[in-house]
């Protein structure tokens with residue numbers, strides 16, 4: 001038993017023993033980060049001759065075709081697991097035509113990156129219309145201006161085909177249309193792309209933290225996405241979306257945003273038998289960068305802490321704008 005002290009017994013259990021030295025802390029750490037589980041989201045904009053800064057995401061740019069290639073090589077050399085590509089077209093219209101043009105910027109970028117890095121990185125593409133529509137919604141609109149679910153599915157099927165034809169390894173449907181995973185899977189299979197995987201944005205919330213992304217893709221959205229993205233108040237529908245996505249053939253599932261939804265991440269991870277990803281989104285990035293720029297938090301520690309928390313909550317994969325930097329730091 002413990003020794004008697006002036007104020008009663010000394011504690012028998014001293015958890016602090018396992019925190020005494022860095023070596024001890026390192027040895028008993030339950031969660032470790034590895035570059036291979038990180039995925040770098042990257043923007044490429046048609047017609048650029050120089051990379052364009054994104055003011056709300058200091059350190060992130062809209063790439064030219066050329067600088068995107070270089071960023072992909074750098075990520076691969078750092079050991080990053082994958083890259084998620086977003087295209088920003090020069091012209092937008094009501095149905096997002098550039099999203100299904102075989103020579104649209106995203107398809108061109110997929111070919112560029114694949115030919116540059118081959119299989120050294122898993123190449124993924126955002127499969128959504130909001131980067132391509134002049135109204136900024138993730139789907140096509142009906143005559144009342146509402147997002148038309150099933151008409152949008154037809155556009156997504158076509159997007160899946162052109163992205164797969166361009167050589168992408170994984171498509172990431174992010175529009176939250178009902179039935180999107182099933183339609184995309186069938187479209188891919190029918191076109192002979194059985195090996196192209198689907199990373200489903202399963203639990204995607206209508207979040208204020210997407211703000212900076214809207215600048216990153218020159219979005220013209222007015223209003224919000226609350227008729228298709230999930231209500232931040234709800235957890236149960238995330239599990240329903242998971243069941244549907246798995247039944248429709250999702251190969252991997254994702255929770256997004258990450259940090260405000262760690263409870264959802266844990267529930268999805270516990271209920272899922274496929275790999276689970278989390279997307280640390282633009283607003284999460286911006287929050288840390290802005291506070292750090294003001295000297296209010298320790299940037300590097302905050303980055304590692306958020307990533308560790310997301311992994312601890314159950315994500316096996318993390319999409320983060322810091323992927324390459326963190327991969328270098330882990331080396």
Ligand code: PBG
Pocket residue numbers: 126128129130131138174175209210211212213225280281282283
């Ligand atoms: C939709 C899409 C969005 C993001 C990824 N895919 C924007 C949205 O749903 O409003 C956000 C990513 C980020 O904020 O970093 N194509």
